[in-house]
Amino acid sequence: MFSDNPALYGLTVIVVGVGGCLGYFFLSNLFLDKVLFPASGPNAGRNINRANMIRPWLFLFPALFALMLYLAYPVFETLRLSLTDRDQGGAFVGFANYSQMMAEPKFWEAVRNNMLWLIVVPAISTAFGLLVAQLTDRIKWGNLAKSLIFMPMAISFVGASVIFKLIYDTRPEDQNQIGILNAVWLKFDGGIGSVLLLQVLPSMLLVGFVVIVASVAWSFVRAIVAKGEDHSGWLLPLRLLVAVGALWLIWMSLSSLVGLWVGELPYGEAQTWLTVPLWNNFFLMVVLIWIQTGFAMVILSAALRGIPEETIEAAIIDGANPFQIFFKIKVPQIMGTIVVVWTTITLTVLKVFDIVFAMTNGQWETQVLANYMYDKLFRANDWGVGSASAIIIMLLVTPILVWNVYNARKEMK
């Protein structure tokens, strides 16, 4: 009867669920104080001490239980599952799942795309966030602007996917385009406007990107080259990794820069944006960037406000221009926060599944690891390979995990 009326059913289960949870804490403490170790009678003092030894665990138990069961145990269980084969009744098969996965081109496609996501989304979101934070800092309606840019945080990935599907929508040649991107695109058919917007502007963006990547990479590599600096052993691989990644990115950007000027662009034809290989990945990334920029902005703007005014005043008196103040005074001082924001967005990117699932479902070479894993687990019903790809995601997260714990320990001391 209840299940016929969703509202009534919902209300009932809400009351039972929340009531049960509150009941546990109340009743268990009551039991401890009144029945097990009552704070009265001959042993009152001893009982109070004993109750106080048990109480933390009473408080902690549900949280710990949930954490252990839902987060710690699955890590090991998934690891075990990734080494077994479901079809053989869960027999141990060693690394067979991993080698099977590695042999699949779709997996490598997912890895490649994930790498692109991991670099592009955090970089652009952080950069935009920093830009907006800096710009809105000085103007009166800055808070309003911030709220509006922060707003997509509240929108689900699925909702955002619908929003952007409308933007990328394509209609047949003879009909009006209702997707804004195609409507704009059709305005270009080779005139000076097209050259400026489709070739000069992207080229400038690409060159800017190369410069930023090169300077970030240089700041990482410099420490290896420079003498007399502290060569922390475990940082060396990280620095090399960053350098290699940066070189790859620079190569990618430069080759697409050449392609931009040499290749023929299909002017004046409506494009199905989500099926253009490689570029469609970027169209998907735009969705996440749109959502995450607000997050980066909020945190970075708080960090910018925290910069001591004296350093900026000193720079102004010394005649620094606004750009110098920003890049030479402000950015170095909030570097720690930038790293935190970057890491947090990286984590979001690794877990993101909804956008690809809703918009392309991994077709047209847009697969990412999280969606690949979902595909394996629930469509192909292949638990072994699915678990193996989940472990790959875990491996990618591990450095951040270690870094987080390391920082937390440092803070505690």
Place this chain on the structure above:
Amino acid sequence: MASIAGKKSGLTWAVHISVALLVLLWLFPTIGLFVSSFRTADQISSSGWWAALFPAEQNEVYRAADPDDNRVADGDMFVVTGNIFEGAPREIRAWGISSRDVSAYQPGDTAEMKDGESVTLQPDGSYVWRGNDKQLSGRGQRIFITATVPPEFTLDNYTTILFSGSGQDNMAKAFFNTLTVTIPATIIPIVVAAFAAYALAWMEFPGRAILIAAVVGMLVVPLQLALIPLLRLHLGIGIGKGYLGVWLAHTAFGMPLAVYLLRNYMVGLPRDIIENAKVDGATDFQIFTKIIIPLSFPALASFAIFQFLWTWNDLLVAKVFLIDATGSTTVMTNQIVELLGTRGGNWEILATAAFVSIAVPLGVFFAMQRYLVRGLLAGSVK
């Protein structure tokens, strides 16, 4: 800060303009969805939403009246007359009789077809269709017109989505399902995490430091790892797929962030208050409920908003732990994904469904934004 040097920065205008551009760029997509949700299917497919306020050119198909019933003899030919607009006149720009050339003729022209058959369409929509016995039989002649349609906004889409739609088009059930998932999945983790955070912040017991480190470490564990082992567990202990399972999952997945945020906040509360209360004989349970909870309200609120947004917007956890084969427990995100698959071109349905699903979180967001920001800052930047 610009005033420190005694002059207003020359860049101020550039700043204003670039912020305005960025804000517009960020708003533009959502506005598109919002506007589209109020337009009719015809209007959406005939012009972009940015043109919603202007009259649109629209192609429409009409059919002449049934010749078998309505034809009138005219010499050795027959004639069917009538008006294609029944009560809703349009301004005809051009018309045609073949789908290959829908704008071949001007209003008032006569379209000549094979063997003396002809159609004449007047600007007011009245037509004369003339032909011999064989030509004027069967179904009425199709008439394509290109008309200028005034802008039109409607609430019909919302009526369909919320009340009258059938099956997938009706989001009411999914809306309540989403609420049923979200409310307990927001409150339970707060209660559980608040107790745990208090224990980790203010109670002395062995192993506390290790537990805190463990919580921090679990902040980053991707929940993808949990899917298969826990689904097997749920099926094994008989919970199966259902609300209980999805609450447990959301509670646990939100737990690390909750404990972390709340502990950070509670540690910062003044030690004196708690110690005074202890001296006065209050138990930990009393201190927690009477002192800590009221003082921690900002942190609790900020986590509540996070968890609410997260569970409301979630797709993966619901897909794995909740939605079973019958599909009666579907949530809105899932229903929208299915609509994307089946009704990918019906933007009036899609846009409205998506807007219904984002309206509640947007409302919560704008109402409680202050707390959300405070929570973000407490959690991410120390």
